[in-house]
Amino acid sequence: RSHVERYRDRTETSRRHHETALEYLPGGNTREALHYSPYPAYLEDGDGAVVTDVDGNEYLDFLNNYTSLIHGHAPTGIVEAATDAVRRGSAPGGPTTDEIELARHLVDRAPALELIRFTNSGTEATMNAIRAARAYTGNDIVAKFEGAYHGTHDDAQVSIHPPAHLSGPADDPTSVPDSAGVPDSKREEVLSLPFNDADATVEKLERHRDELACVLLAPYMGSAVVPPEPDFLETLADWTDRTDVPLIFDEVISLRVAYGGAHATLDVEPDLITYGKIVGGGFPVGAFGGREELLDPYDPRGGASVVHSGTFNANPVTASAGLAALEAFDEAAVERLDGLADTLASASRDVIADRGLSIQFNRAGSLFTLYLSPDPVRTYRDKPHRKALERRLFHELQSEGVRLAPKLMGCLSTPMDEAEVDQFVAALDTALGRLAP
Ligand code: PLP
Numbered sequence: 001r002s003h004v005e006r007y008r009d010r011t012e013t014s015r016r017h018h019e020t021a022l023e024y025l026p027g028g029n030t031r032e033a034l035h036y037s038p039y040p041a042y043l044e045d046g047d048g049a050v051v052t053d054v055d056g057n058e059y060l061d062f063l064n065n066y067t068s069l070i071h072g073h074a075p076t077g078i079v080e081a082a083t084d085a086v087r088r089g090s091a092p093g094g095p096t097t098d099e100i101e102l103a104r105h106l107v108d109r110a111p112a113l114e115l116i117r118f119t120n121s122g123t124e125a126t127m128n129a130i131r132a133a134r135a136y137t138g139n140d141i142v143a144k145f146e147g148a149y150h151g152t153h154d155d156a157q158v159s160i161h162p163p164a165h166l167s168g169p170a171d172d173p174t175s176v177p178d179s180a181g182v183p184d185s186k187r188e189e190v191l192s193l194p195f196n197d198a199d200a201t202v203e204k205l206e207r208h209r210d211e212l213a214c215v216l217l218a219p220y221m222g223s224a225v226v227p228p229e230p231d232f233l234e235t236l237a238d239w240t241d242r243t244d245v246p247l248i249f250d251e252v253i254s255l256r257v258a259y260g261g262a263h264a265t266l267d268v269e270p271d272l273i274t275y276g277k278i279v280g281g282g283f284p285v286g287a288f289g290g291r292e293e294l295l296d297p298y299d300p301r302g303g304a305s306v307v308h309s310g311t312f313n314a315n316p317v318t319a320s321a322g323l324a325a326l327e328a329f330d331e332a333a334v335e336r337l338d339g340l341a342d343t344l345a346s347a348s349r350d351v352i353a354d355r356g357l358s359i360q361f362n363r364a365g366s367l368f369t370l371y372l373s374p375d376p377v378r379t380y381r382d383k384p385h386r387k388a389l390e391r392r393l394f395h396e397l398q399s400e401g402v403r404l405a406p407k408l409m410g411c412l413s414t415p416m417d418e419a420e421v422d423q424f425v426a427a428l429d430t431a432l433g434r435l436a437p
Pocket of ligand 1: 120149218252286
């Protein structure tokens with residue numbers, strides 16, 4: 001039986017929920033990344049490293065809500081912190097000490113962070129960091145890297161998945177809006193840069209030097225886990241330093257790769273940093289911050305010159321849960337998870353090699369992605385276009401009880417140990433065996 005038939009056999013209740021959802025939500029969906037064909041499994045319960053769907057199938061969860069759960073599902077300390085905050089009133093409508101405590105923790109943790117403001121999503125975080133940079137420079141043009149995801153606002157939704165025939169030369173990519181409804185002006189207002197090509201990047205930045213508001217970079221290319229090459233980062237940071245164009249590090253995902261985040265381990269001092277995901281302890285969150293000089297214009301005493309507000313910003317439930325999550329993800333926990341991820345990566349590479357397959361297993365800290373490509377993936381353009389095979393491997397892994405993103409991206413969480421790593425590697429071996437012709 002095909003992988004889809006086997007999936008249908010064990011997810012009848014999910015199928016029925018999906019039918020109902022179709023009546024009220026376009027395609028039954030609110031979050032595009034959660035849809036997969038023929039319909040997604042509806043989840044009922046999460047406990048540590050395991051999620052259970054409505055048909056009672058259990059999965060070892062390597063998705064962790066797209067990397068946002070560092071301690072897996074319903075960890076006791078976080079449940080207690082959040083419950084306590086709910087009891088105190090989930091939205092008191094005034095500043096709380098929870099906000100101060102989370103801000104203090106992050107500023108102490110991240111070397112380049114001097115001041116911070118909270119939002120409700122990573123999308124809002126990058127949107128507001130760009131505004132801070134535009135206010136600082138008086139310029140409008142945002143430079144970002146081809147293939148990089150920074151959320152879904154208009155300046156971010158450019159050249160994330162540009163089709164090859166529209167995307168121009170590799171060393172001078174054309175800016176392509178990724179969604180209907182993104183203003184056409186974004187073709188000029190957002191520059192697309194070639195990741196890991198320092199010379200071409202600097203050349204393009206030089207051409208637009210006097211119009212640039214910022215350079216926006218996800219150091220591990222977001223969920224793609226494409227690592228930055230050392231010369232590339234150094235050259236880029238030297239250039240932004242010299243020209244005083246703010247460098248924004250999007251650490252929405254990458255805070256989990258090192259205690260102080262990617263900029264700490266890569267030894268770069270960005271001017272602005274954006275956060276999300278693990279910072280909310282499993283609740284909706286975002287944040288942006290950086291050098292005092294760029295954040296001072298938000299000071300409301302005497303009138304802020306840059307506007308930023310939000311009814312649920314720095315919500316105490318999120319802030320308490322976030323603080324509990326980050327405090328428990330201390331240097332020792334980061335190191336342990338890094339070691340575990342290293343074991344998982346090398347055992348996975350062994351299984352791939354033993355089966356004589358050409359698949360790349362990229363890893364950064366506890367994040368990883370499998371690329372169905374014989375060659376190393378250094379840039380967006382190196383990514384393989386093998387969606388059907390990707391989806392098949394995704395389904396085969398799910399049928400072996402391992403949950404990843406449909407694009408084969410995943411991450412570890414702290415409740416995991418050697419047993420979960422062994423289970424992953426065994427599932428990968430079986431799933432790869434089924435792919436063989
Ligand atoms: N930036 C990066 C690097 C991300 O990976 C994401 C989400 O995956 C975002 C920004 C957007 O965050 P959110 O989904 O919370 O809006």
